[in-house]
Amino acid sequence: xxxxxxxxxxxxxxxxxFFSVMAKAQDETIKIGILHSLSGTMAISETTLKxxxxxxxxxxxxxxxxxGKKLEAVVVDPASNWPLFAEKAQELLExxxxxxxxxxxxxxxxxxxxxxxxxxxxxxxxPVQYEGxxxxxxxxxxxxxxxxxxxxxxxxxxNEVGVKRWVLEGTDYVYPxxxxxxxxxxxxxxxxxxxxxxxxxxxxGYSDWQARVAAIKKFGSAGKKNAVVSTxxxxxxxxxxxxxxxxKISAEDIPVMxxxxxxxxxxxVDTKPLVxxxxxxxxxxxxxxxxxxxxxxxxxxxxxxxxxTTNDPMxxxxxxxxxxxxxxxxxxxxxxxKVLAVLPGTETPNLTGSMAKVLPNHHITKPxxxxxxxxxxxxDVVWKTPGTVPGEAWSRYLPSDKDITADWVTLKCGNYNxxxxxxxxxxxx
Amino acid sequence: xxxxxxxLGVQWLFFLLLCASRSAFPLYAQSSSDANFLVSLGQLRDAxxxxxxxxxxxLAQSGxxxxxxxxxxxxxxxxxxxxxxxxxxxxxxxAEDAPTLNLLDPITLKGAGSASSDNLSRILANNHLRxxxxxxxxxxGLSSPDASIRLESVQDMEKDLDxxxxxxxxxxxxxxxxxxVKKEIASAxxxxxxxxxxxxxxxxxxxxxxxxxxxxxxxxxxxxxxKSPDGSFVEVNEQVRQAAAAAAKSITRxxxxxxxxxTLFFGLSLGSVLVLIAIGLAITFGVMGVxxxxxxxxxxxxxxxxxxxxxxxxxHGETSILVAIPAAFLVAALIGILIERTIIRFLYGRPLETLxxxxxxxxxxxxxxxxxxxxxxxxxxxPAWMSGTLQLNDALSITYxxxxxxIFTLLVFAALLVVLKYTRMGLEIRAxxxxxxxxxxxxxxxxxxxxxxxxxxxxxxxxAGVALSQLTNVNPNLGQSYIIDSFLVVVFGGVxxxxxxxxxxxxxxxxxxxxxxxxxxxxxxxxxxxALILFIQVRPRGLFPPTGRASENQ
Numbered sequence: 001x002x003x004x005x006x007x008x009x010x011x012x013x014x015x016x017x018f019f020s021v022m023a024k025a026q027d028e029t030i031k032i033g034i035l036h037s038l039s040g041t042m043a044i045s046e047t048t049l050k051x052x053x054x055x056x057x058x059x060x061x062x063x064x065x066x067x068g069k070k071l072e073a074v075v076v077d078p079a080s081n082w083p084l085f086a087e088k089a090q091e092l093l094e095x096x097x098x099x100x101x102x103x104x105x106x107x108x109x110x111x112x113x114x115x116x117x118x119x120x121x122x123x124x125x126x127p128v129q130y131e132g133x134x135x136x137x138x139x140x141x142x143x144x145x146x147x148x149x150x151x152x153x154x155x156x157x158x159n160e161v162g163v164k165r166w167v168l169e170g171t172d173y174v175y176p177x178x179x180x181x182x183x184x185x186x187x188x189x190x191x192x193x194x195x196x197x198x199x200x201x202x203x204x205g206y207s208d209w210q211a212r213v214a215a216i217k218k219f220g221s222a223g224k225k226n227a228v229v230s231t232x233x234x235x236x237x238x239x240x241x242x243x244x245x246x247x248k249i250s251a252e253d254i255p256v257m258x259x260x261x262x263x264x265x266x267x268x269v270d271t272k273p274l275v276x277x278x279x280x281x282x283x284x285x286x287x288x289x290x291x292x293x294x295x296x297x298x299x300x301x302x303x304x305x306x307x308x309t310t311n312d313p314m315x316x317x318x319x320x321x322x323x324x325x326x327x328x329x330x331x332x333x334x335x336x337x338k339v340l341a342v343l344p345g346t347e348t349p350n351l352t353g354s355m356a357k358v359l360p361n362h363h364i365t366k367p368x369x370x371x372x373x374x375x376x377x378x379x380d381v382v383w384k385t386p387g388t389v390p391g392e393a394w395s396r397y398l399p400s401d402k403d404i405t406a407d408w409v410t411l412k413c414g415n416y417n418x419x420x421x422x423x424x425x426x427x428x429x
Numbered sequence: 430x431x432x433x434x435x436x437l438g439v440q441w442l443f444f445l446l447l448c449a450s451r452s453a454f455p456l457y458a459q460s461s462s463d464a465n466f467l468v469s470l471g472q473l474r475d476a477x478x479x480x481x482x483x484x485x486x487x488l489a490q491s492g493x494x495x496x497x498x499x500x501x502x503x504x505x506x507x508x509x510x511x512x513x514x515x516x517x518x519x520x521x522x523x524a525e526d527a528p529t530l531n532l533l534d535p536i537t538l539k540g541a542g543s544a545s546s547d548n549l550s551r552i553l554a555n556n557h558l559r560x561x562x563x564x565x566x567x568x569x570g571l572s573s574p575d576a577s578i579r580l581e582s583v584q585d586m587e588k589d590l591d592x593x594x595x596x597x598x599x600x601x602x603x604x605x606x607x608x609x610v611k612k613e614i615a616s617a618x619x620x621x622x623x624x625x626x627x628x629x630x631x632x633x634x635x636x637x638x639x640x641x642x643x644x645x646x647x648x649x650x651x652x653x654x655x656k657s658p659d660g661s662f663v664e665v666n667e668q669v670r671q672a673a674a675a676a677a678k679s680i681t682r683x684x685x686x687x688x689x690x691x692t693l694f695f696g697l698s699l700g701s702v703l704v705l706i707a708i709g710l711a712i713t714f715g716v717m718g719v720x721x722x723x724x725x726x727x728x729x730x731x732x733x734x735x736x737x738x739x740x741x742x743x744x745h746g747e748t749s750i751l752v753a754i755p756a757a758f759l760v761a762a763l764i765g766i767l768i769e770r771t772i773i774r775f776l777y778g779r780p781l782e783t784l785x786x787x788x789x790x791x792x793x794x795x796x797x798x799x800x801x802x803x804x805x806x807x808x809x810x811x812p813a814w815m816s817g818t819l820q821l822n823d824a825l826s827i828t829y830x831x832x833x834x835x836i837f838t839l840l841v842f843a844a845l846l847v848v849l850k851y852t853r854m855g856l857e858i859r860a861x862x863x864x865x866x867x868x869x870x871x872x873x874x875x876x877x878x879x880x881x882x883x884x885x886x887x888x889x890x891x892x893a894g895v896a897l898s899q900l901t902n903v904n905p906n907l908g909q910s911y912i913i914d915s916f917l918v919v920v921f922g923g924v925x926x927x928x929x930x931x932x933x934x935x936x937x938x939x940x941x942x943x944x945x946x947x948x949x950x951x952x953x954x955x956x957x958x959x960a961l962i963l964f965i966q967v968r969p970r971g972l973f974p975p976t977g978r979a980s981e982n983q
Contacts, residue, residue, distance in 0.1 A: 039804075043905075202949075207910070208699050208702070211692070212950070221645065222648060223648040235904070252560040252563070265806075267808065270811060275506075372556065
């Protein structure tokens with residue numbers, strides 16, 4: 001009996017020692033938080049980004065890690081539930097003490113985690129195109145701001161296609177509403193008459209598009225060149241495009257310019273009737289550069305499926321990860337304060353042959369591409385900006401935003417009013 | 430850019446010179462025009478879209494025998510150049526079909542070997558170029574022996590009524606025999622002569638166009654009756670102006686009529702989707718009183734079955750959906766029976782617990798599908814006979830997929846009525862739902878009937894899934910977005926009454942579509958919901974409440 005007790009104690013000791021060694025080994029790693037929904041409605045988009053970051057971490061570890069330490073991913077599932085995003089972010093920052101978090105897709109999830117990151121002084125890389133009007137000290141926005149996607153896309157339609165009449169069709173939530181507000185102000189400023197703009201919103205997951213598409217057709221038959229600017233998000237896109245195809249609205253008659261439809265979204269659609277419809281992004285899988293080819297190759301190997309597509313938010317995740325690695329190497333530490341100090345000005349090559357540079361407003365420089373859908377679900381680039389476009393947190397076309405600027409280097413403020421010379425809003429100190 | 434034009438100009442001059450020399454050297458004529466054709470074609474490689482348009486024009490003017498094949502290939506994204514020697518080729522099929530492409534020589538149109546798509550670069554077209562190509566190609570289609578191709582050509586040419594096209598149409602109308610094509614050409618020519626300087630010609634054009642239903646015709650006629658900024662009428666001739674105003678009014682009136690019919694059809698098609706997703710529930714919820722929150726997931730399983738059948742039958746895209754209908758019914762029914770046998774039968778008479786348990790089941794099914802198929806959308810192809818529109822006239826067209834879904838709903842509904850009314854199983858289902866104890870006493874195995882009823886309801890959910898796979902995303906969340914609607918329809922129609930679900934679903938669909946153009950999709954839905962809540966206050970048992978003794982049990 002006694003002997004047995006001793007043995008149990010010994011075993012316990014061994015276990016305790018094992019765990020302490022493990023814990024010590026864990027100290028040697030740098031923890032990276034991944035905050036993307038793996039279940040629920042957003043899983044369709046966000047799972048891919050989780051895999052992208054896991055791939056980048058594996059790649060970095062193969063190169064010997066960072067600052068002599070291995071990187072370790074901490075993956076949590078906020079389940080497309082916005083309040084849960086905040087809880088999971090808190091868990092990552094306070095319990096797991098991660099050095100950096102890559103995460104969020106919808107703007108509402110980003111708004112939900114924002115107070116947590118600011119309170120706990122975390123660092124978030126946000127990889128999705130969004131509506132702007134935000135610049136947080138603790139967030140680096142590697143997706144497009146409106147001036148890096150929406151505005152150039154509308155300029156393309158206006159100048160290259162000669163569009164005179166506009167339907168702004170969106171899903172009913174913050175991103176489409178803000179984007180359309182900016183676009184409407186922009187169009188009116190360019191001399192488009194109010195009766196030539198039609199704005200309409202439909203709920204998330206809307207699937208009965210027949211009447212809307214018929215209305216678009218009617219609006220478009222007034223004799224002027226008509227286009228649809230679509231901020232329809234998520235699941236509603238597939239039935240929308242199916243209905244367009246069925247009602248024979250060809251891209252030559254009424255082109256649809258989408259801001260939330262990429263290769264991944266089209267992989268679930270029969271694209272033959274959609275040839276020629278447009279999308280504006282900062283990256284397309286079809287762009288032929290050595291870096292992009294290597295990235296696609298690497299992705300196919302990692303995900304073990306040669307048919308998986310790559311897309312714009314993946315590139316933004318790739319850029320975000322590389323920017324963080326560079327900044328950490330420059331700072332010599334993963335301490336958030338020090339990394340944030342060196343991030344503005346840090347540069348890394350993107351996948352399309354130019355450089356992504358972090359600006360003082362925590363946005364980055366990006367090239368803008370307009371692509372036309374082709375029969376195999378990929379895009380042909382038909383237009384691009386001559387160089388890269390610096391991201392603007394605050395739109396110059398909105399009267400309320402005109403005087404506001406974000407600068408974390410000299411002004412140390414994300415919402416600085418140049419007219420009144422005051423700092424307000426988020427990060428107000 | 431400028432330099433490029435200059436270069437184009439020089440080559441054009443060269444081409445003209447060669448043409449001029451043709452008569453002098455007849456022997457070389459063919460090969461030199463081939464050479465020119467190739468030179469023009471070669472320029473397509475790295476021209477800008479604007480320059481490509483000019484090159485297309487050049488090619489069309491050249492009159493080379495293979496122009497049509499080359500331009501058709503261009504518009505269909507089958508024009509390539511080989512990376513190693515920059516030679517232009519036509520591919521027999523698109524790149525998405527195979528990694529290796531079979532090539533055709535652009536001059537002889539004979540086979541020229543094959544190449545991997547990695548070694549080929551496609552010559553890009555954009556929307557504008559595709560339009561240019563289509564109108565250019567339409568001129569060739571005008572003399573096609575097939576009347577439907579001629580009609581399409583005329584319609585393509587109408588979109589760009591330049592002098593050349595008008596000339597070609599004038600020539601064609603004198604030899605055209607098909608009445609539909611002739612009519613189309615006549616209205617195209619009339620549309621052109623609305624801008625003529627001769628008042629008589631304008632008047633004749635207006636009277637030709639009076640019977641039209643087209644929006645572009647209406648726009649032109651309305652523009653004629655408007656005043657220009659200086660106060661004078663756009664149309665100076667009083668008589669023509671009045672004729673145009675009358676014609677525009679008549680067109681507007683008839684268009685409004687057809688747009689009413691269109692809205693009605695939209696309502697019916699939305700309604701039939703609602704009916705289809707609700708009648709399965711009308712059986713499980715209505716007849717058995719089980720609140721089945723997993724009903725939506727059974728639809729999702731039906732949709733995924735459609736996808737699996739499609740994958741299992743490669744190359745049978747046109748027929749796989751017909752196979753999927755019974756398959757989806759069986760799969761969903763079996764899963765339904767499994768749920769009934771393992772969970773629900775222990776919970777009869779405890780609605781709250783049934784609700785929670787089936788909600789749990791729905792989450793399990795969702796995650797199961799997510800684990801097997803991933804969260805990504807699965808693409809269910811629409812067969813050719815289900816895509817496109819049935820063009821009744823210029824103002825009214827009905828999309829085939831919606832039409833088939835309306836028909837499918839009616840068929841399922843009729844079949845269900847027959848099963849319930851005229852089969853032994855239906856009799857037993859009705860007996861058990863009316864008086865379980867008595868039915869048992871008559872020797873009916875009520876447990877077996879419960880399982881079968883639940884299976885039947887689930888199977889119909891599976892059928893709804895097949896229909897939904899044609900309309901919306903096939904992903905694990907498919908069911909969630911429809912479950913609320915299906916409960917609404919059943920409650921509105923009256924629990925336990927199939928006709929109630931039918932009337933309820935259809936009227937909800939129509940009201941929704943009538944409101945939507947005025948209130949927008951979000952508000953329309955809210956109005957329908959509020960109206961429904963008020964209705965339930967007045968008639969808590971829905972449109973067709975259960976009557977007689979059966980109602981007392983519930």
